[in-house]
Amino acid sequence: MIEDTKKEMTAAEKRAAERKAREERVRILREKRAHEKANAEIRKLEKTPYDYVKGARSKDRLTSLDFIKGLFPEFIELHGDRRFADDPAVIGGVGYLDDIPFTVLATEKGRDTKSRIKRNFGTPNPEGYRKSLRLMKQAEKFKRPIVCFVDTAGAFCGIGAEERGQGQAIAENIMELMTLKTPVLSILIGEGGSGGALALAVADEVWMFENAVYSVISPEGCANILWRDPEKAAQAAQSLKLTSKDISALGIVEQVIPEKSKDPEKMLHDLKAQILKWYATISTLTPDELKQKRYERFRKIGV
Amino acid sequence: MTFGAIFRKSKNELEKGGRLPETRIESDIEMTETCPVCAWGNPISDLGTQMHVCKCGHHFRISARQRIGYLTDEDSFSELFAEVVSKNPIEFPGYAEKLEELKRGAREPEAVICGTASIGGEPCAMFVMDPFFMMGSMGAAVGEKITRLFEHATQHNLPVVGCTVSGGARMQEGIMSLMQMAKTSGAVKRHSDAGNFYLTLLTDPTTGGVTASFAMQGDVLVAEPGSIIGFAGARVVEQTVRKKLPPGFQKAELLLEHGFLDMIISRAKQRQIISSLLKMHKREES
Ligand SMILES: [Zn+2]
Numbered sequence: 001m002i003e004d005t006k007k008e009m010t011a012a013e014k015r016a017a018e019r020k021a022r023e024e025r026v027r028i029l030r031e032k033r034a035h036e037k038a039n040a041e042i043r044k045l046e047k048t049p050y051d052y053v054k055g056a057r058s059k060d061r062l063t064s065l066d067f068i069k070g071l072f073p074e075f076i077e078l079h080g081d082r083r084f085a086d087d088p089a090v091i092g093g094v095g096y097l098d099d100i101p102f103t104v105l106a107t108e109k110g111r112d113t114k115s116r117i118k119r120n121f122g123t124p125n126p127e128g129y130r131k132s133l134r135l136m137k138q139a140e141k142f143k144r145p146i147v148c149f150v151d152t153a154g155a156f157c158g159i160g161a162e163e164r165g166q167g168q169a170i171a172e173n174i175m176e177l178m179t180l181k182t183p184v185l186s187i188l189i190g191e192g193g194s195g196g197a198l199a200l201a202v203a204d205e206v207w208m209f210e211n212a213v214y215s216v217i218s219p220e221g222c223a224n225i226l227w228r229d230p231e232k233a234a235q236a237a238q239s240l241k242l243t244s245k246d247i248s249a250l251g252i253v254e255q256v257i258p259e260k261s262k263d264p265e266k267m268l269h270d271l272k273a274q275i276l277k278w279y280a281t282i283s284t285l286t287p288d289e290l291k292q293k294r295y296e297r298f299r300k301i302g303v
Numbered sequence: 304m305t306f307g308a309i310f311r312k313s314k315n316e317l318e319k320g321g322r323l324p325e326t327r328i329e330s331d332i333e334m335t336e337t338c339p340v341c342a343w344g345n346p347i348s349d350l351g352t353q354m355h356v357c358k359c360g361h362h363f364r365i366s367a368r369q370r371i372g373y374l375t376d377e378d379s380f381s382e383l384f385a386e387v388v389s390k391n392p393i394e395f396p397g398y399a400e401k402l403e404e405l406k407r408g409a410r411e412p413e414a415v416i417c418g419t420a421s422i423g424g425e426p427c428a429m430f431v432m433d434p435f436f437m438m439g440s441m442g443a444a445v446g447e448k449i450t451r452l453f454e455h456a457t458q459h460n461l462p463v464v465g466c467t468v469s470g471g472a473r474m475q476e477g478i479m480s481l482m483q484m485a486k487t488s489g490a491v492k493r494h495s496d497a498g499n500f501y502l503t504l505l506t507d508p509t510t511g512g513v514t515a516s517f518a519m520q521g522d523v524l525v526a527e528p529g530s531i532i533g534f535a536g537a538r539v540v541e542q543t544v545r546k547k548l549p550p551g552f553q554k555a556e557l558l559l560e561h562g563f564l565d566m567i568i569s570r571a572k573q574r575q576i577i578s579s580l581l582k583m584h585k586r587e588e589s
Contacts, residue, residue, distance in 0.1 A: 155515075157535035157543040162553060165563050167514030167534035171488070175520050178489040179496065194472075195484060195515040195534070202485045216481040216512075217474045221539070225474070240477045241393040250393070252478050295489050299450070301482040303390050303443045 049213075050234035052243045056190045056213045057153075062264060064091060064106035064149040067189060070268040071097060071275075072104060080131060084164065087128030089120045089156070092135040094144070097275060103139035105132050105200055106149035109190070122191075123156035126169035129199050133173050140182045145279055148186040148200040153218065155196030170199045177202035178294065181287035185278060187271075188212045188253070204282055204294050206252065207274075208244045210259040214252065215242040251301070336363060340529075354570045362527050362570055364507060367416045367433035370466055374574050375420035375429070382418040384451050389413065389444040389476075398475040401437075411436050414469070415445045417452040422464065423578025425585070428456035431466040432513075438470035441513055445473075446483025449517060453490035462500035462581055467518040471511015484516035491520045500584035502577060505532050505555070505564070523580055524564050525573075526555035532563075 047055075055061075068075050072095030080086040091106045109122030116122075139146045155166050174195075177184065186203040192214035208214060219237035220230045227235075241247070244256045257274075261267050285293065335344035341359035354373055355363040365373075371380050391399045406412065414436040420429050430452050432439040449465075456463045472480040494501060503521030507530035514534050526532060533553035541548055551557045558564045568576050 155534060157540045159540060159544055159546065159548065159552065162533050162535065162540060163557070163561055165519075165561070167510075167532075168519040168563055170515035170534070171517070171519035174485055174516060175488040175492045178485065178492045194481065195512050198481055198484055199515075202488075214478055216472050216477055222474050239393075239395050240474070242477065246393075247478055250478060252482065295493070298482060298485040298489055301443070301479060301486060302447045303387060303392075 048234060048238065049240075049243050049246075050219060050237035052211060053191075053213050053219055053233075053237050055211050059111070061151075061190050061211075063111060064108045064151055064189065065111075066264070067149050067187075067268070067271075068093075068095070068104055068106060070264070071095075071272055072102065075104065078135060081127045081134055083127065083130055085125075085127045087120075087125050087131060088118050089122055089124040089152070090128030090132055092131055097147075097272060097279075100276070100279065101142075101144050103135055103144045103146045104149075105135060105146065107152040107197070107200065109151055120156060122152045123154060124152065124196060125156050125158065125161045126164045126166050129155075129166075129169040129173050132200060133169075133176055136173075136177065136180060136184075140180050143182060145183040145283070146180075146185070146203075147275060148184070148203065150186055150188045150192055150197050150200050151190035151212075152193050152197050153191055154193035155199070170195050173199040174202050178298070179291050181291065183279065183282045183285075183290060184294075185275065187257075188214055193218060202294075202298070204290065204297065205254040205278060207255050207257055208247060208253045209257045210244050212244055213242045214244075214247045215240050338363075356570050360528060360569070362507065362529060364434050364468070366435055367411060367431040367466075370431050370506075371416065371418075371420070371429070373570060374431075374464070374466075374577065375422055376424065380418050380420040380429070382416065383455065384417050384448045385412070387413065387444050387448050387451070389442050389473075391475075392443060392479045393475075393477040395475040395477065401475070405436060413444050413448065414439045414441070414473075415448050417448045419455075419461065422574060422581060425578050425581035426461060427581055428452055428459075428461045428463045429465070430463070432468045434468045437473060439468045439513070440470050440473035441480055441483050442473035442476040443479050443483060446480070446486050449487045450483075450490040453487070453494045456499060457490075457494045457497050460497070460499060460586055462502070462584060463494065464502050464504065464577060464581070465517065465521065466504045466506060467509045467513055468506045469509055469511065469513035469518070471513055481512065484512050487517045488520065491517050495520075495522070498586065500581070502580060504568075504573065504577070506530050508532070510534065510536060519563075522584075525566050525568050525576070526558070526564050527573075528555060528567050528569055530555040532558055 075093055075095035077093040089107060091108045093104055094101055095104055107122050107124060108119050110116035110119035136146060184203040186201040186206045188208040190212055194216055219233040222236040222240060223232040224230045247253055248256050334347040336347060337344050338357040338359060338361050340361040343357060345357055355365045389402055411433045415430050415432045417430045420427060430449050501521045502523045503518055505518055505526040509518050509532045531553050532555055537548060537553060555567050559567055
């Protein structure tokens with residue numbers, strides 16, 4: 001009897017001790033989590049707009065090709081502008097998202113030195129924009145929706161690019177996109193640089209990744225022109241209001257895609273669901289309604 | 304000694320949104336403007352009578368009002384949307400002060416003037432950019448005025464004559480200025496889809512976001528001799544490719560050769576040729 005009681009008490013004590021240890025462990029982990037959360041928040045709060053610019057340019061970010069491969073496993077690339085050349089800085093083609101065929105267009109920076117050189121660091125020549133327009137017109141003809149991934153410092157500033165009408169190529173794309181009779185979605189995944197980015201971002205909706213930037217001019221270029229001092233780029237980045245938070249507050253993008261998850265698989269999975277949801281809604285509009293809405297989307301950005 | 308050298312305009316004067324040389328009158332010396340091509344000191348009093356073109360053929364930069372005077376029939380210009388002026392949408396440091404300063408000093412309250420006019424008897428809607436207001440850069444007000452003009456022209460089946468001169472998008476308005484490229488392009492497209500005629504007269508310099516939008520979207524593109532027309536600035540291109548630029552780079556004459564312009568017209572002939580083109584594109588119902 002005595003023995004039994006002793007045994008029982010030992011078991012109760014054991015359970016109590018275990019519970020206590022568990023609670024202590026939870027408390028430590030909670031503290032640790034709060035600490036990490038606080039650290040992350042501090043990092044975010046301390047991150048300057050110029051840090052965002054540098055982050056958006058980082059080689060560690062996913063490039064357009066990662067998105068295409070991840071979202072469109074059966075993607076077939078189509079080449080050339082039918083005028084002069086094929087520009088590797090712009091990738092175009094067709095692929096299925098679930099069972100819906102999409103036309104996909106993207107500026108691609110490349111991952112390593114070799115591919116970066118091949119892709120001209122993601123800065124397109126006029127041929128890239130003409131290829132893009134050709135495939136967008138093709139999408140319109142076959143009533144395919146378009147999704148664009150934008151990641152570029154801007155259009156290439158080269159002698160040949162100027163001689164072959166860089167400005168004209170971008171102007172034509174923007175004008176044609178304004179009335180394209182098929183749904184267009186643009187996603188800014190890294191750097192959104194000036195008119196060279198806009199040529200793929202005249203869309204029914206524009207989404208922007210949390211750590212992407214979108215600007216009329218590079219902070220370095222801005223600092224150079226305004227203050228004749230490229231060293232003041234950080235100040236320019238601050239003034240240009242180019243982070244996703246600022247761009248969203250100005251009403252330029254429909255949504256900012258959070259970058260909390262470190263898991264690209266999950267991110268792509270969620271993104272796919274969102275694109276399909278977007279398409280399910282927008283595909284109910286008639287071509288005229290679509291054109292009207294797109295016109296109004298940009299028309300309201302005034303003084 | 305040449306007086307021209309004394310009164311040579313500093314290169315940055317336009318960028319500062321400064322004044323024309325004639326505001327700096329010295330007592331008994333005849334004011335001259337030195338031609339950057341032949342170095343001849345053109346007396347200011349003569350420039351007006353020769354449409355601000357040097358005897359060597361160099362076309363001096365002129366204000367939007369002067370251009371309207373040279374192009375349109377007397378008293379035919381009726382201004383529209385003059386009330387639309389720039390604000391400071393992204394609170395860019397120093398921009399509000401700059402706008403205030405320009406309001407006091409510049410002769411125009413914005414970098415573009417819009418209106419209706421007749422050219423050689425042909426009615427049209429018109430926008431004329433001004434190089435003396437922040438180098439004709441496009442902010443939200445410029446985009447809004449040009450968009451409204453195209454909408455007005457679409458509504459009234461009027462052709463549009465657009466004269467461009469611009470350093471590009473106005474960076475002090477950040478992303479808002481970039482969006483004007485899409486906004487104006489949309490209005491140009493609607494005007495075009497409705498069967499209306501749009502002629503662009505590109506003048507020195509037309510660059511950046513303006514080249515990459517409405518400047519290049521005309522049915523007919525004409526340019527003034529010697530104009531620089533491009534997307535990227537020449538210095539940026541030089542720094543990017545680390546090469547010397549070829550002669551005539553971004554000049555209107557080279558663009559004509561490469562197929563990006565319909566023709567180059569000297570200032571003295573612009574009114575007559577533009578009038579003929581307007582007449583040939585006249586719509587029956589208008
Ligand atoms: Zn001369």
